[in-house]
Amino acid sequence: MLGELNKREIIDLLESQTIGRLGCHAGGETYIVPVSYVYSENAVYAHSGEGKKVTMMRESPKVCFQVDAIASSSSWKSVILWGTFEELSGEERQQAMQGIIRRIMPISDRPLGGPSHGIDPAKYDRLVVYKIHITEGTGRFESHGEPDETAVP
Template sequence: MLGELNKKEIVDLLKSQFIGRLGCHANGETYIVPINYVYQNNAIYAHSGEGKKIEMLRKNPRVCFQVDEVESMFKWKSAILWGTFEELKDMERQQAMQGLILRIMPNTNDPGRDPSHAISPELRNSLIVYRINIEEGTGRFEFHEEQ
């Protein structure tokens, strides 16, 4: 059976996952990249070093975010969301980073590592912490009862 996820099911999917794909577009180019995230209060929180993604997000803050849960070819859920990128500062930045650490660390194979993704310690304070304010979304699923 194919179907649509309702809002609660989309939120449950967002809360259950911690890796999604962020799509951005600037200067006639589209870029899609996987990110670690945490979902809270109708927003996606993530972090990044400087680079192509951040450059593009600053030029055009309108984004698309996709997350899925795939158990098999015929049992999956997927949601696509649209929203706006916003860099976080000061206390809000610190709180979001703490939330990311708490969400990501239990899902690593090496709990002694932090979610800085090989960014040197002297550059960690320059990490960009951001929020995607979700404005709309849609979700689909496929599920077949075993016979």
């Protein structure tokens, strides 16, 4: 069965995952890259070093973001969001970074003290911390069981 996710199911999927794909477009070029993220209050929070995606988002802040959970080719959930990039600073930047660290580090397979997910403690102050304000979203699923069996790990 194919179907649409409702708003609660979309939020549940966003909250259950930590890796999404960020799509941006600037200067006639489209770029899609996986990023670690945290979802909270209708926004996606992430960080990056300076580079192509940050340059593109600064030039053209309209982006899309995709998250999925796939158990098999016939059992999956997928969400795509559209929104606007905003670079964070001050207290909001600090709070977002702490949220990212609290969400990502417990599931990291890296030893403590080493750089992980682009977070090199020596370069922490140079990280770009950003938020995607979600303006629109949609979700789909496929399942071949009972409706309550659409849960994907």
